Structure formats: structure tokens, C-alpha cells
Amino acid sequence: MPEAPDIPTAWRQLREKTPHTRQGDPLVIEAAYAQPRLRALYPFPTHGTLQFLRAAPPWQSDEQDALPFIVCGxxxxxxxxxxxxxxxxxxxxxxxAVALVVAHLPAELAAEPGWELHDR
Incomplete structure (x- = not known):
């Protein structure tokens, strides 16, 4: 299944449950979307988790996924x-759970520039 090309599209597809896209726990997704610092990250539901990545695909390093994540269910x-x-x-x-993730984000993600753009 193809990944969303950018962060706003990934969030939109998750929230709208777009067919043929990754799906996740709707309650966790909505709680994460409500948090601006997480809304600035690429949401990646996989294997019963909601992970947050620093960038949209294509991914070229392991650093993008060195962030805390939520085990859903x-x-x-x-x-x-x-x-x-x-x-x-x-x-x-x-x-x-979202508050715990935010509390453990790296300091460089404390004030991610442009997060306001993802508030739509």
C-alpha cells in the first residue's frame, strides 16, 4: 500500500479512513491529531502501534523513527x-498516552516551525 506523500495528507487519510491506506485506532489518532507537536510529525500506524516520524517518505535514514510511540488497543x-x-x-x-509521547519528544522538536500549517 502506498504511503501518503506528506504529513498533512497522512493525517487526513487517517482521520477520514481513506480506503486502501493505513488505518489505526481512531481514538488514538484523534487524540494525537489534537496535539500540535504530533500533528507536525508523520503519523505511521503499523502492527498495532501509532508511530511518529520526522518526515514523509521516502525515508533515507533510521533517525526519523527514533521517537516514542503508542501501542494501541x-x-x-x-x-x-x-x-x-x-x-x-x-x-x-x-x-x-499522547501527553506521554509529547513529554518524551526530543528537545529539537519542542517548537517545530510550521506546525500551524497542519491545523486543517
Missing amino acids: EPPYQVHAAGYSQLLGTAATPEE
Whole structure:
């Protein structure tokens, strides 16, 4: 299945459940979309998780996925560091899981320029 070509398209396809595209947990997706810092990242649902990547495809390095992610499904939601290297915490709601991800984002993503453009 082809990946969305850019960040706004990826979010739109997820939220609209566009046929023949990646799908994920709708509650987690909406909670993540509500957070501007995550909305500036490429959402990538895979294997029961919602991961956040620094850029849209094509991907040329492993750095884009060195971010925390959410294991979706039934509560409690788990938030892990990249590669399942560390359990960062558990959350009873998607909103709490999103807050854990945001709290563990690298400092250079603290004020990603242009995030306001993805607010549509």
C-alpha cells in the first residue's frame, strides 16, 4: 500500500479512513491529531502501534523513527521509546498516552516551525 506523500495528507487519510491506506485506532489518532507537536510529525500506524516520524517518505535514514510511540488497543495504552527500548509509561486514555509521547519528544522538536500549517 502506498504511503501518503506528506504529513498533512497522512493525517487526513487517517482521520477520514481513506480506503486502501493505513488505518489505526481512531481514538488514538484523534487524540494525537489534537496535539500540535504530533500533528507536525508523520503519523505511521503499523502492527498495532501509532508511530511518529520526522518526515514523509521516502525515508533515507533510521533517525526519523527514533521517537516514542503508542501501542494501541485496549487500555491501558503503552508508550515506548523507539524500538521498544524502554517502557515510558502506561495511560488509561488516548489523551494521556499522547501527553506521554509529547513529554518524551526530543528537545529539537519542542517548537517545530510550521506546525500551524497542519491545523486543517
